[in-house]
Amino acid sequence: MSRLCLSQGLSDEPGIQLDVLTHEAIHVVQDCLDGLEKPSSSTISLMLQAQGGFSPEHVDRFFAHHIDRSTAEHVLTVTQVLGPLQRQSEVEAYAIQSQTGMVESLLVRHC
Numbered sequence: 001m002s003r004l005c006l007s008q009g010l011s012d013e014p015g016i017q018l019d020v021l022t023h024e025a026i027h028v029v030q031d032c033l034d035g036l037e038k039p040s041s042s043t044i045s046l047m048l049q050a051q052g053g054f055s056p057e058h059v060d061r062f063f064a065h066h067i068d069r070s071t072a073e074h075v076l077t078v079t080q081v082l083g084p085l086q087r088q089s090e091v092e093a094y095a096i097q098s099q100t101g102m103v104e105s106l107l108v109r110h111c
Contacts (some may be wrong), residue, residue: 018100019097019098022096022097022098022099022100022103023093023094023097024093025103025107026044026092026093026096026097026103026106027041027089027093028107028111029044029103029106029107029110029111030042030043030044030089030092030093032107032110032111033046033047033110036111041089043085043088043089043092044092044096044106045059045060045063045088045092047110048062063091063092063095063096064095066095066096066098066099067091067094067095068094068098071094075090075091075094078090079091
């Protein structure tokens with residue numbers, strides 16, 4: 001069984017706690033997309049292209065639209081050192097971490 005532990009430092013900041021939990025739940029969805037029994041994960045982008053028929057450009061616009069402008073620079077900075085798949089996974093997680101309903105639907109559908 002996997003566990004997610006939150007820092008005690010976040011106990012007074014429920015909004016940040018929710019963002020962190022939702023961000024990590026997105027990574028769970030990405031793991032589910034590739035199969036939890038595998039050590040790898042996929043991306044929501046690849047799922048949208050394969051199952052939804054969306055072009056890479058449409059998917060990129062979707063995530064760009066949802067990313068919080070105040071953290072966009074931070075996301076680009078912290079993901080620079082990652083490989084393309086890891087970077088896409090983080091961009092997706094940051095982009096939709098405030099969309100709790102969407103993330104809940106993805107968990108129900110894919111996990």
